[in-house]
Amino acid sequence: MRPATGVGAFPIVEAREITRVFPMPAGPVTAVHGVSLRINPAEYVAIWGPSGCGKSTLLHILGCVDIPSSGSLLFENRDVGALPDADRSDMRLRKIGFVFQRFFLLPMLTAWENVELPQAEARIARDERRSRTAELLAYVGLAHRAHHRPSQLSGGEMQRVAIARALANRPVLLLADEPTGELDRATGEQIAELFDRVQRDGTAVVIVTHDQAIASRAGRTLVMRDGRIEREGTAG
Amino acid sequence: MSPLAFALRGLVRQPGRAILGIAGIAATGALLFDMLMLSQGLVVSMEQLLASVGFDIRVTATQATPLTGPPIVGMADTVATLAALPAIEEVVPLRLGEAQVDIGGRSREVTFMGADAAVRRPWTLLEGRDIDQRQDTGQPRLLVNQNLARRLELAPGATVTLRGACTANSSVPPTVFRVDGIAEFPFDQASQLTAIATLRDFARACGDAPADGADQADLLMIASRPGDGPTAAVEAIRSVRPDLAAVTNEELVARFQQVEFSYFRQISFVLATITMFFGLLLITVLLSVSTNQRLGEIAALRALGFSRRRMASDVLWRSALLVGAGGAVALPLGLALATWLDALLQTMPGIPANLRFFVFAPRALIVYVALLAVTITVAAIYPMRTVARLPISSTLRTEVIG
Numbered sequence: 238m239r240p241a242t243g244v245g246a247f248p249i250v251e252a253r254e255i256t257r258v259f260p261m262p263a264g265p266v267t268a269v270h271g272v273s274l275r276i277n278p279a280e281y282v283a284i285w286g287p288s289g290c291g292k293s294t295l296l297h298i299l300g301c302v303d304i305p306s307s308g309s310l311l312f313e314n315r316d317v318g319a320l321p322d323a324d325r326s327d328m329r330l331r332k333i334g335f336v337f338q339r340f341f342l343l344p345m346l347t348a349w350e351n352v353e354l355p356q357a358e359a360r361i362a363r364d365e366r367r368s369r370t371a372e373l374l375a376y377v378g379l380a381h382r383a384h385h386r387p388s389q390l391s392g393g394e395m396q397r398v399a400i401a402r403a404l405a406n407r408p409v410l411l412l413a414d415e416p417t418g419e420l421d422r423a424t425g426e427q428i429a430e431l432f433d434r435v436q437r438d439g440t441a442v443v444i445v446t447h448d449q450a451i452a453s454r455a456g457r458t459l460v461m462r463d464g465r466i467e468r469e470g471t472a473g
Numbered sequence: 474m475s476p477l478a479f480a481l482r483g484l485v486r487q488p489g490r491a492i493l494g495i496a497g498i499a500a501t502g503a504l505l506f507d508m509l510m511l512s513q514g515l516v517v518s519m520e521q522l523l524a525s526v527g528f529d530i531r532v533t534a535t536q537a538t539p540l541t542g543p544p545i546v547g548m549a550d551t552v553a554t555l556a557a558l559p560a561i562e563e564v565v566p567l568r569l570g571e572a573q574v575d576i577g578g579r580s581r582e583v584t585f586m587g588a589d590a591a592v593r594r595p596w597t598l599l600e601g602r603d604i605d606q607r608q609d610t611g612q613p614r615l616l617v618n619q620n621l622a623r624r625l626e627l628a629p630g631a632t633v634t635l636r637g638a639c640t641a642n643s644s645v646p647p648t649v650f651r652v653d654g655i656a657e658f659p660f661d662q663a664s665q666l667t668a669i670a671t672l673r674d675f676a677r678a679c680g681d682a683p684a685d686g687a688d689q690a691d692l693l694m695i696a697s698r699p700g701d702g703p704t705a706a707v708e709a710i711r712s713v714r715p716d717l718a719a720v721t722n723e724e725l726v727a728r729f730q731q732v733e734f735s736y737f738r739q740i741s742f743v744l745a746t747i748t749m750f751f752g753l754l755l756i757t758v759l760l761s762v763s764t765n766q767r768l769g770e771i772a773a774l775r776a777l778g779f780s781r782r783r784m785a786s787d788v789l790w791r792s793a794l795l796v797g798a799g800g801a802v803a804l805p806l807g808l809a810l811a812t813w814l815d816a817l818l819q820t821m822p823g824i825p826a827n828l829r830f831f832v833f834a835p836r837a838l839i840v841y842v843a844l845l846a847v848t849i850t851v852a853a854i855y856p857m858r859t860v861a862r863l864p865i866s867s868t869l870r871t872e873v874i875g
Contacts, residue, residue: 293870302776303866323780330778341773345486355777357474
């Protein structure tokens, strides 16, 4: 299969004929089938398709949280499959940001602490952490909610905090799995605008969505069906 | 945020569960700590009790316990021979028997002892003046313990009638004694009534004729000379009187440890093991439940780049916090429980009131801390394994579907 390519010559991620098979009691299920693609720096890619078509599995592989059953994944030219788990964790910590449909903010921490946490894990100095956390909360428009816990925030605010957390260690790639799935349309629109801004500021963004309106905002849309990229399109 | 602070915040998130865990460990830890104190407590207490008397060697006619075996005959010669040994500083002969003490129509059966002590005394004078075999004032004199003084309302200067029952079938006329003082006897049982006189007055009360009974002792209490020590003194005794049974305090404690005290050691080992097992189960269950409830959160943190080791260490820290806090609370609880249990056990017949079953010793604390460390680690193994093996991708998918 011809790789779905972007414009850059040096991709952040390159998937080569990746397949992911899950062993199930009723027999193996192929979630991703022979997918090849490249994500270039500062690119905005949407992966769109119906539920169960393999979008999230592909996103997890691109984000180095899962390993393909066959094929290879290169992240900044390093073969992810050959890396030990600790190195993959470190790569995710420093290079990749994740935004989840269910936010997964830690309920016992404030918005500030949730954003600061990945930086502490990356051993960023305290002063730098403080200024970066303040900067990020202002960036997502939640400076005034910094010391609120997730239970005191709305769904949209929680997702904003989750985006700030994902950007904490200045990743080169931001991955979002149905980031508007738990939000109403208006709030989802605001979150989508935030992703637009992140991409404009230089971070590559890959969004998995089944919402065509959200997908249409991306520079490139990959349409998936039955584990394969059925077609590729561009915005406009 | 440090791993410790992170774990602490995680625990505080479920305060009820955290309190349950800490309370459970406090209860089991208190029992564990008590069992550790019990395992060596009697030995330590017996050592302290023997040492407090001031004599480090005991000599009897045979290996049998005093009163259950024959007395040492030719006591005066024996005392003179042993006292002349360079390694020995003092020899105090003791006779043991029973008597009936009467005053004003009230009567009590008492443990009656006779002793000739010069410098050291195997009792502590609390009130009045001490008895002294070098002063023969004509009237027999007596020291009584506090129990007897209380029961018969005796004070120094009181006069009592004492009928000795020092040998089988003895039938002697009563002797009038003047109570010179009130003393504490270290090996008295909680409710024991005790009186002591000089050997001369003891023989008089028991009706011993000088030819047979007066020149005998049931026990010789010996103090070795500080420079020589008890082992050298016992060797010296065995060389001049191989027919006598001489034991140091150390040997006596070792004998108790092997026979009488071994039951307590075994009981404490079994109970400590069961207690630790329950504590371990409790923490394992709490950590496992907590981990299973947070699988989505853990998978998300792993996706964000938190390593397996980091997430496993979080579980270990939670275990450490629960067990550590519970273990700290358990110490004062255990000490209070030990005090209460000690008070109960000291009323058992045949147990010296000054003997403690639960004695705090640094060794018990060290073993306690080591066992808590084992509990922390072992209790965390299963949930740590769950966290380390968590499949990130499928867990995130399941959480979204769920």
